[in-house]
Amino acid sequence: MPTTDTTTTDALAQVVAQRFTDTPLRVGTRTSPMALWQAGHVADLLAKRVPGLRTELVGIETTADNWPGDLAELGGKGLFTKEIDRGLMAGQVDVAVHCMKDVPGDVPLPPGTAFGAYLTRDDVHDVALFPAASPIRRLEDLPQGAKVATSSVRRRAQLHQYRPDLRIERIRGNVNSRLRKLDEGTDGFEAMILARAGLGRIGEAGQRPYQLLPMEHQGKKVAVLPAVGSGVIGLQARTADAPVMALLDELSDPDTAACVTAERVMLHMLLGHCNSPIAGHCVRTPDGREFHLRGMVFNRDGSRFVHAAAWHKDPATAGSLVAADLLRQGARDLINATKN
Numbered sequence: 001m002p003t004t005d006t007t008t009t010d011a012l013a014q015v016v017a018q019r020f021t022d023t024p025l026r027v028g029t030r031t032s033p034m035a036l037w038q039a040g041h042v043a044d045l046l047a048k049r050v051p052g053l054r055t056e057l058v059g060i061e062t063t064a065d066n067w068p069g070d071l072a073e074l075g076g077k078g079l080f081t082k083e084i085d086r087g088l089m090a091g092q093v094d095v096a097v098h099c100m101k102d103v104p105g106d107v108p109l110p111p112g113t114a115f116g117a118y119l120t121r122d123d124v125h126d127v128a129l130f131p132a133a134s135p136i137r138r139l140e141d142l143p144q145g146a147k148v149a150t151s152s153v154r155r156r157a158q159l160h161q162y163r164p165d166l167r168i169e170r171i172r173g174n175v176n177s178r179l180r181k182l183d184e185g186t187d188g189f190e191a192m193i194l195a196r197a198g199l200g201r202i203g204e205a206g207q208r209p210y211q212l213l214p215m216e217h218q219g220k221k222v223a224v225l226p227a228v229g230s231g232v233i234g235l236q237a238r239t240a241d242a243p244v245m246a247l248l249d250e251l252s253d254p255d256t257a258a259c260v261t262a263e264r265v266m267l268h269m270l271l272g273h274c275n276s277p278i279a280g281h282c283v284r285t286p287d288g289r290e291f292h293l294r295g296m297v298f299n300r301d302g303s304r305f306v307h308a309a310a311w312h313k314d315p316a317t318a319g320s321l322v323a324a325d326l327l328r329q330g331a332r333d334l335i336n337a338t339k340n
């Protein structure tokens, strides 16, 4: 009898279940509420695919979690991922959960590891939030010179394009503590920019009003193109761990994987570092035949920027076309000018 898909996949479930009888499958994660939600979601997906599979969340604090100051002072390079990568390489965890947005584009993945799954992309919009007691609900209504919280150089540059008067300042800590600071008026912030996906994961998206920022320019309204990899959870494992890699492959969403490839090929070719204001977003075209990638590179205050788009059936080609176009327009000078 010919082997069907079901029998092969069931064989995989058996292999995985047997391997993780004595020790559970360990899922490595950061320890913020958002990261723990993500890891729990991954554990649910794994257990759904392999009934009876035992999983264990292993919380790992990263350099970024333990540094209260400005991350730029540490020089970047995987501040959110390094310690989890080390745990994966050392065999302390079997799967690492990362926000693709936090995976640096200018350092290679640790040897012997690879992303085996990209989960279906969440909403990629950035949103503006205001203190609970504030009557203001749109960035356009903020008074001249209002103080806005974000640590992202990409968001800072794009806000300044529309509202050069705003005083944009860094804020640290996890999303929950940032919201608390905003409401309590610590540091006098009148607005804050966050990813809608992150808000949803900590259960806040339905709890408070926010302004969804459009991704495309519409008159005088603030528009923000998202970061490369935004809204995507990536699952990394040891390449030699064949059963886990095969399991991750089944959890991966092909469209999300293709779009992340397009965006990250662009990022790699631009040689962006963690202080480069770079934005990129890829979608499949409505007819399903091609991938449409848009990319932007800014200077620090958004007064100069380059913008390119490409359509191609091969995502990596779309990425390299957009990067080449951005570089031709002067992206290298913009990136070098924002080096610390």
Ligand SMILES: NCc1[nH]cc(CCC(=O)O)c1CC(=O)O
Residues within 6 Å of the ligand: 099, 100, 101, 102, 175, 193, 194, 195, 196, 197, 198, 229, 230, 231, 232
């Ligand atoms: N830089 C932190 C970070 N990494 C991923 C998310 C949210 C989820 C996502 O966009 O993938 C956030 C919070 C934020 O930017 O507001």
